[in-house]
Amino acid sequence: MVKSYSGGMMPELPEVEVLKRNLKKRLTGARIEDVSITKPHILKSVKPHFTALIGKSFKDFERRGKYIFFDMDGLFLVYHGGLSGILDLRDVPTRDTSFYLKTDRGLLIFRELSTKKTAGIHLTENPETLPFIRKLGIDALSVDFSPDYIKNRLRRRREWIFNILRDQGFVSGIGRAYANDILFEAKISPFKPGKRLTDGEIESLHYSTRIVLKRAIEAIERLYGDSLEIKEKRDFLIVYRKKDQPCPVCGDTIQWKSYRDYAIYYCPSCQGVE
Ligand SMILES: [Zn+2]
Structure with a gap:
């Protein structure tokens, strides 16, 4: 149950x-x-x-x-x-x-x-x-979450961008589900060290964060109407939990990598993962 x-x-x-x-x-x-x-x-x-x-x-x-x-x-x-x-x-x-x-x-x-x-x-x-609450970073949908903010905060960070996105002190609201689709949408490898992101990738990450979260809000509103019992039903996501399915953009197979107690999902072709 x-x-x-x-x-x-x-x-x-x-x-x-x-x-x-x-x-x-x-x-x-x-x-x-x-x-x-x-x-x-x-x-x-x-x-x-x-x-x-x-x-x-x-x-x-x-x-x-x-x-x-x-x-x-x-x-x-x-x-x-x-x-x-x-x-x-x-x-x-x-x-x-x-x-x-x-x-x-x-x-x-x-x-x-x-x-x-x-x-x-x-x-x-x-x-x-x-x-x-004091420790929380800027909200992912706040106007203050800008390309400049991202660039400044990534400067010294060597961890995978996937893990930085999930750090609530960097940006608050994103976890291990939506981080997959945001990076897919941005065409960035989840394993790229934060400080190596180019200016173009930072712009793309900023845009993709907003678009993926906003689309998800619309999808959840369609699923649940005005109910308060909102569950984590995320079939509308494109790569998250879509292991071995074809990428809808390029047709390549969606891969996953096990990390700690969860998995990271990505399209190797779209996101340039070797
Ligand atoms: Zn693809």
């Missing part, structure tokens, strides 16, 4: 962006009447206490990288789904519910679909003071 989560699928910017948009559509203005904590490990902060949310309303929702900030009258709930977190709006809690907010539009449920407990919620008066 939880098979799709055992491989360590993590939501990335497109899934989190659609979740944020749907939360905004469905919950802006809703009032919190009660708070229930059934599995306290999901709560990663102690002050202010979560009961401080009672009586507050949802003002806005903001996304930063893979995090969502729920703005509730000066209090912010900061959420990261990790490998298994799912949100849901229902009338009754499910067995796998860790935490829920009773609102005048139903129960906003925070569930964890696997035994790997990696979802987390923080409550804070200012998300910018949280150490893991």
Whole structure:
């Protein structure tokens, strides 16, 4: 039942962006009447206490990288789904519910679909003071993520560009799924050291990042409508998990290389990998 989560699928910017948009559509203005904590490990902060949310309303929702900030009258709930977190709006809690907010539009449920407990919620008066938020690099869809920014930040980096793209301190929102398609779209080898990228490749990487993420957001919106249960169904990606299939651009066979506990996918011809 939880098979799709055992491989360590993590939501990335497109899934989190659609979740944020749907939360905004469905919950802006809703009032919190009660708070229930059934599995306290999901709560990663102690002050202010979560009961401080009672009586507050949802003002806005903001996304930063893979995090969502729920703005509730000066209090912010900061959420990261990790490998298994799912949100849901229902009338009754499910067995796998860790935490829920009773609102005048139903129960906003925070569930964890696997035994790997990696979802987390923080409550804070200012998300910018949280150490893991301060460490985040520019958001991948921010206008500040420019070719100049990329060029400056790649200057001293010898690691594979694939791994640099996944570094949330370099750019936030991209993980081990979308990095494959961004580099395919940009026609750059995932194994090229960051500092060796040419100016042309940097321009192309910048453009491809935006185009791949925006296309994914549109595809996810078509798949899920205004649901909050957004899963990592990424069949629309071109090289990610498409091992041994023909490249739609050149017809060559899509390859993969096993790296740590996951795989990197690429087209050897389009991306110049020998
Ligand atoms: Zn190709």
